[in-house]
Amino acid sequence: MTNTTAMAEASQAESSVLPDFVRRIPVRPYLALHPVTKATLAMVGAIVAFGVRGWTGPAVVFVAVVVSGAVAGVLRRTLPFALATIPLVASILVVNTFLYPNAKDAIVTVGPLTPTWTGATAALQATLRVVAFGLSAAVFALTTPIDDLLVELERRGLGRRGAFVVGSALGSVPRTVERAREVTDAQRARGMDTEGGLPRRFRGLVPLVGPVVFGALAEVEERTMALEARGFTAPGRRTLLRKLPDSRPQRLARWALLVGSICLVAVSLAGAVKLP
C-alpha cells in the first residue's frame, strides 16, 4: 500500500512542475549531456557490470556511476534506489555465504552453519554488481527527461509508434496505480481482506485484477479513435520541433563506449585478459 501511494505521490509531484518543452536546457556538466549519450552510458553500465566477471567490471561501473551522480547533483536522490536493493542484497549475502555449493574453505563452523570464503567472495561480487547496476539505472532515470530521450530517438528512426508506446506507457502507469488504489480501497470498504492468511489474500486477487484490467481496457477504444482522427497512421515522418544540442565528441564517445564495452566483455569472457 505504501509503495503504491508513494508512486502516485511521486507522479503528482512530477506533473506539477513545468512541462519539458518550457524548461531551459540544463548547463550542469552531466545533465547537459545529450539524452542519447546518457542512455548509452546506462546501457554500457549494464553491459560492463553484468558482462565482466569478478571485481573489476562492477567496481568500475560503481565508481563511474557515483562520480557522474555527484557531478549531476543527484547522488542524494539515488539513496532510495540503493536502499531498495537491500532485500535482494541481504538474500544474496546470506544464501551464498552459508550455502555455497562445494565450497570447502570454511571461515568458522558454528553448529550446522559453515560460512565459506568462496561463498562470501561470490556474494560480495554479486552485491557490487547489483548495486552498481541499480545505481546506473537510478542516475539515468534521475538525469534524463524521458520526453527528451523519446524525441531524440524518434529523430534517429524510432518511429512515432515506438515513441507513443513508451511515452504512453509511462503516463499510464501512474493512472493505473491510482486506479488500483481506488479499487483496493473500495474492495476493502466492502470487506476484502488484504492482511489475513494466504488463502484470504488469494481470494482478494479477483476483485482487484478484474476492475483494474477492465477499467484500463475501456480506454483502448476511445484512444484508438482519437489517434486515428489525428492522422496517427498517416504516411511520412513527423516534423520534430524540439532539438537538443549534440556534439561531434559526444557522438564519437557514444560509439567508442558501446564498441569498447562489447569488446571488453568479449575479451574477458574468452579469458584472453585476466582481470581480478
Place this chain on the structure above:
Amino acid sequence: MDLLKRWVARQFTTRVIVMMPIAIAINIVLGYTVQSVLKLPIYVDSIGTILVGVLAGPLAGALTGILSNLIWQYAPGIGSGSSIGPFAVTAGVIGFLAGIWGYLGVFRSRPASGLGLIVPAGIAVAVIGVLAARMYTIPNYSDPNNGYPGWVYGAIVVIGIVAAVAVAGFIFVRRDAAGAWVAVAGAVTGIVAAVISAPIVAYVYEGVTGSGTDLIVAVFRRGGADVYNASLGQGLFSDPIDKTITSFVVFLILGRISVRVLARFPLGERLVGRVADGESQPPDAG
C-alpha cells in the same frame, strides 16, 4: 520478404499500439500490487503481455514483455532498485509464446458437454501427469552430488495432483473444454520461462532475487544443488504455477470482453470462433 512485412504490419494496428502501453501499465502495477499489497508468493506480472500476445501476435507480445521490464527498471519512481530489468528476455519469450497460442486459438472458448468435457479434462490431467513425471525423473535431479533433497519429489506429486484437480474442476464447472488447452499453454509457458530465467538468475544474481522464492533456492542449495540447478529448480516450481494462473486469468478476462471488441484485434477471429448460437458470453466468472 513482402510476406514478412505484411505479417509484422498486421500485428501493429493502431488498436494494438494503443493497447500495448496499457498492457505494460497493467503488468507493472498488478505485479507491484500483488507482490506488495496482497503479498502473495507469485508474480502476476505478465497478464498484459499474454493479453497482447493472444490478441495481436508473437512480435507484439514479445515487445510488450520486453518494454514492460525495461520501463519497470529504468523509469523514475517505478523501478527504484527492482531486479526486473535483466528478465526482459524471459518476458519477451513469454509474449512470443502467447502470440503462438493466439494463432492456435488456444484461448477460444469451447462450450461442450458430456464426452466433450471428459476427453479434454482427461487430456489435461494426462499432460500434467506427464510433465510432473518428467520433472520427477530428470536424471541430474537425483544425481548424488548436484541432486535435490528428497521432499522435492513429494512436493512434485502434491502440486501435480492439485493442478490436475483444479484444471479438471474448471473444465467441468464452466463447461468449457478450452480449460485444458489454457492449462497446457500456461504450463508450457512456465517451463520455458523457468529454463530461460535460470541462467539469468544464476549468472547475474548468484541464484537469488530478493523475494519469498529465495527460501526454495536455499533449500535446494542445502540439498547440494549448484547455483544454476538451484535456480532452475526454484523456477520449475514457481513459474508453471504462476503462468498457469495468469493464463486462466487472461482466459477469464477475454471471456468478459464483448465479441464486438475482440473481433477488431488482429487475432480476434481466432478468439471468437463459431459462437453464433447466442452463447458468446460465458456465465458470470465471479
